[in-house]
Amino acid sequence: MKLYVVGKTTVFPAWEFCGVFDDEDKARLACPDDRHFVGPCELNINILTDEQWPGSYYPRQLADEDESTNVLDDTSWFDEWDRDEHGAK
Numbered sequence: 081m082k083l084y085v086v087g088k089t090t091v092f093p094a095w096e097f098c099g100v101f102d103d104e105d106k107a108r109l110a111c112p113d114d115r116h117f118v119g120p121c122e123l124n125i126n127i128l129t130d131e132q133w134p135g136s137y138y139p140r141q142l143a144d145e146d147e148s149t150n151v152l153d154d155t156s157w158f159d160e161w162d163r164d165e166h167g168a169k
Contacts, residue, residue, distance in 0.1 A: 082116060082123075083102060083120070083123060084101045084107035084118050085097070085118070086099045087117055087119065088115050089117065092116075098110060098116065111139045111140055112140075117138045117139075118137060118138075119135070145148075
C-alpha cells in the first residue's frame with residue numbers, strides 16, 4: 081500500500097511529522113507553504129537507502145525546481161530562516 085507522509089522542515093536536518101495520506105493529491109493539499117514536503121512510502125517497507133528519502137519533494141516549490149529534489153538535501157530555506165529568526169546575514 082502506497083502512502084504519502086507530509087512533514088515540515090524545521091532546523092536542519094530536523095523535521096516535524098504533519099500527517100500521512102493514502103492519496104498524493106491529498107498530501108500535496110496538506111502542504112501550506114514551502115517548508116512542507118511529501119515523502120512517498122510503502123506500508124511495511126523499509127525505505128532506508130543511500131538517498132535520504134527517495135521520491136520526496138516540496139510541492140509548493142515545484143514551479144521553481146525539479147520534483148526529484150530530495151527534501152533533506154535542500155537547505156535553501158535554512159538561510160532565509162536563519163536570517164529571519166536570528167538576524168544572520
